[in-house]
Amino acid sequence: MHEIALHNVTFSYGSQTVLEDINFTAYAGEFVCLLGPSGCGKSTLLRLLAGLGHPTSGRLTLDGSPITGPGLDRGVVFQDYSLFPWMTTGQNVVLALNQAFPGKSKVEQADTAQAYLEMVGLNDVFHKLPGALSGGMRQRAAIARVFAINSPVLLMDEPFGALDAITRARLQDLLLQLWQHNSQERKTVFFVTHDVEEAILLANRVVVMGLNPGSVRGVFEVDIPRPRQRQDLYSNPAFTRLRDQLIRELNADVLQELEGGRTVQSAGEAI
Numbered sequence: 001m002h003e004i005a006l007h008n009v010t011f012s013y014g015s016q017t018v019l020e021d022i023n024f025t026a027y028a029g030e031f032v033c034l035l036g037p038s039g040c041g042k043s044t045l046l047r048l049l050a051g052l053g054h055p056t057s058g059r060l061t062l063d064g065s066p067i068t069g070p071g072l073d074r075g076v077v078f079q080d081y082s083l084f085p086w087m088t089t090g091q092n093v094v095l096a097l098n099q100a101f102p103g104k105s106k107v108e109q110a111d112t113a114q115a116y117l118e119m120v121g122l123n124d125v126f127h128k129l130p131g132a133l134s135g136g137m138r139q140r141a142a143i144a145r146v147f148a149i150n151s152p153v154l155l156m157d158e159p160f161g162a163l164d165a166i167t168r169a170r171l172q173d174l175l176l177q178l179w180q181h182n183s184q185e186r187k188t189v190f191f192v193t194h195d196v197e198e199a200i201l202l203a204n205r206v207v208v209m210g211l212n213p214g215s216v217r218g219v220f221e222v223d224i225p226r227p228r229q230r231q232d233l234y235s236n237p238a239f240t241r242l243r244d245q246l247i248r249e250l251n252a253d254v255l256q257e258l259e260g261g262r263t264v265q266s267a268g269e270a271i
């Protein structure tokens with residue numbers, strides 16, 4: 001299971017409506033990418049899914065039950081790394097493991113933490129404080145932590161945004177490996193990105209959100225078989241067609257903003 005549904009979700013910060021009437025269902029084991037202009041409410045939506053806030057109206061459910069707060073069934077990676085700065089990087093991962101698998105011994109938890117840190121390319125950070133790591137390393141440690149607890153739902157807010165291209169590609173592959181690992185128990189993933197190509201590489205469906213207030217502008221099926229080879233995508237007509245479609249959809253909103261509300265027919269007309 002692990003189906004996530006949003007029913008008429010509206011959310012406001014005071015008088016500012018950030019999300020309006022969002023309806024969407026992510027099927028169990030589905031990989032959903034969220035794309036949209038800055039400020040359209042992607043992070044807010046993820047926070048609601050994580051149980052870190054409640055909708056002003058509407059409902060969010062996990063397998064039909066309302067989401068009322070955070071839980072170990074949802075692993076979260078936000079943009080701000082969210083490691084405890086006073087614990088070593090290894091202790092941060094061990095703490096999460098201890099909550100998820102309290103029956104495991106300290107040695108097992110430390111070994112597992114080290115293995116996941118190594119998996120994201122951090123071989124030598126277990127005893128270092130997060131403050132002694134670079135931003136990209138801290139982000140990888142946060143990713144290792146969420147992979148280690150192996151929750152059935154993953155909520156990831158631009159997790160690879162701060163990383164160099166090679167590390168990013170490695171972690172995209174690792175995420176797909178972990179997601180595809182057991183086809184019977186695939187994780188349900190919500191993944192926020194600004195990168196259209198990353199969305200197509202990863203997702204089953206891409207949700208494009210619009211601005212003012214945030215709403216679902218369109219949902220696009222990625223009809224490209226897996227495994228998807230990065231180097232083959234550019235010569236795949238389905239990839240280029242979808243990429244252009246997504247860029248047009250994203251630009252339409254931005255161009256409309258720039259044009260002061262006058263709807264433009266195409267990117268070319270406005271530029």
Ligand SMILES: Nc1ncnc2c1ncn2[C@@H]1O[C@H](COP(=O)(O)OP(=O)(O)OP(=O)(O)O)[C@@H](O)[C@H]1O
Pocket residue numbers: 013018036037038039040041042043044045
């Ligand atoms: N704690 C807060 N209090 C008040 N307003 C907020 C708060 N957090 C976000 N907002 C506002 O809500 C809107 C949506 O913000 P959010 O961070 O969800 O957008 P986003 O699509 O994730 O943006 P980005 O792509 O830049 O990360 C923005 O106008 C933002 O200023």
